[in-house]
Ligand code: ATP
């Protein structure tokens with residue numbers, strides 16, 4: 168599977184709805200400094216609920232709304248939609264493992280979308296909702312689904328600027344934790360820790 172499209176509406180520097188197609192394999196995004204390349208990665212972290220552990224570059228969620236639209240006393244909505252492409256064989260393989268691939272009416276079998284909407288009210292308060300294939304869900308439900316695709320909040324599916332230098336300056340125990348995470352052991356260690364807490 169791969170991410171085939173990221174659509175941003177009023178998210179950070181993207182004032183109007185912008186659809187960014189990503190190719191299977193390798194896609195390079197190039198552009199001048201400050202043109203919004205890293206904002207696309209921020210959008211991915213935002214939509215997939217990975218921002219908490221990965222440190223998206225914004226102090227508060229409302230800062231993510233495009234400034235041209237975020238006027239005081241006006242309600243404004245920003246959203247990011249991430250579309251995953253799943254090959255038919257992948258869908259079949261997952262189903263045979265008992266993993267349900269939710270698909271909305273009329274949608275291609277091999278398409279799976281995650282959307283997150285951020286709504287800032289006239290009072291400046293905000294709400295945020297996640298959707299899987301158009302159906303609202305909470306963050307833990309989303310994480311549960313993403314885990315089936317081996318996408319983890321603590322994982323290295325998204326490698327950010329600074330991650331590499333971070334790894335170089337780690338001590339051996341911290342580096343071992345990364346290997347545990349990549350090997351999939353980390354998930355079980357967390358489950359053990361949670362069970363011990365209870
Ligand atoms: P570099 O090559 O320097 O890494 P980049 O292409 O990665 O640059 P980004 O960091 O993605 O650039 O984009 C930064 C731009 O996004 C800045 O110009 C900043 O003003 C703009 N920006 C960030 N948040 C908002 C917002 N809420 N509304 C409008 N613009 C925003």
Ligand code: MG
Pocket residue numbers: 204205206
């Ligand atoms: Mg950048």
